[in-house]
Amino acid sequence: QKEVEQDPGPLSVPEGAIVSLNCTYSNSAFQYFMWYRQYSRKGPELLMYTYSSGNKEDGRFTAQVDKSSKYISLFIRDSQPSDSATYLCAMSALTGSARQLTFGSGTQLTVLP
Amino acid sequence: NAGVTQTPKFQVLKTGQSMTLQCAQDMNHEYMSWYRQDPGMGLRLIHYSVGAGITDQGEVPNGYNVSRSTTEDFPLRLLSAAPSQTSVYFCASSYSSFEVFTDTQYFGPGTRLTVL
Numbered sequence: 547q548k549e550v551e552q553d554p555g556p557l558s559v560p561e562g563a564i565v566s567l568n569c570t571y572s573n574s575a576f577q578y579f580m581w582y583r584q585y586s587r588k589g590p591e592l593l594m595y596t597y598s599s600g601n602k603e604d605g606r607f608t609a610q611v612d613k614s615s616k617y618i619s620l621f622i623r624d625s626q627p628s629d630s631a632t633y634l635c636a637m638s639a640l641t642g643s644a645r646q647l648t649f650g651s652g653t654q655l656t657v658l659p
Numbered sequence: 660n661a662g663v664t665q666t667p668k669f670q671v672l673k674t675g676q677s678m679t680l681q682c683a684q685d686m687n688h689e690y691m692s693w694y695r696q697d698p699g700m701g702l703r704l705i706h707y708s709v710g711a712g713i714t715d716q717g718e719v720p721n722g723y724n725v726s727r728s729t730t731e732d733f734p735l736r737l738l739s740a741a742p743s744q745t746s747v748y749f750c751a752s753s754y755s756s757f758e759v760f761t762d763t764q765y766f767g768p769g770t771r772l773t774v775l
Contacts, residue, residue, distance in 0.1 A: 550701070587769070589663075589749050589751075589767050589768050589769055590702070590766050592763045592764065634702065636702075646704055646707070647764070649701035649702040649703070650701050651699050651700060
């Protein structure tokens with residue numbers, strides 16, 4: 547079983563829709579939770595990060611962490627065609643000499659105009 | 660700032676050949692790392708470095724070597740290429756290896772490697 551599971555999609559939604567992206571994980575030591583966005587043939591870029599449980603909002607994006615259920619979500623409101631990308635969740639536990647990120651496999655999102 | 664740069668962008672190798680993937684950053688970042696990205700597998704950590712002269716293995720280190728002689732450069736060497744190493748390779752850097760909650764890892768554009 548992978549430590550981090552993410553539905554690969556693909557997910558296709560009309561412009562203006564609310565998008566929900568999710569990951570589940572099994573390692574209780576994960577404390578830091580991140581969402582990366584990756585455009586086609588580009589490197590990932592950090593979208594949002596949260597520490598422990600709770601919500602964080604940044605413009606049209608909201609990240610939620612539920613550590614009791616080992617479940618994290620990213621919501622995109624008023625989705626735009628420019629949001630079309632692969633979204634990767636990533637998690638980290640501070641161990642040893644440095645943090646290491648464990649990534650989900652990514653969800654491919656297409657927002658149709 | 661150029662950020663994180665990677666060369667080459669594309670490479671085709673034959674089984675058994677060796678090569679070095681180059682990675683450089685101009686942000687004076689302490690932490691650098693190499694990932695490979697395969698379909699359905701996400702990004703997996705190969706090797707990382709917390710500073711010049713210090714490297715360590717990640718999740719999938721076999722078949723790869725790294726060294727870090729300067730802060731700026733972190734090359735990845737494939738010793739004897741195998742078809743299983745066909746992948747997209749990303750280099751990443753961040754200011755610190757510890758300050759996760761305030762830190763951002765910057766990724767390079769990637770190197771697409773095919774091993775025949």
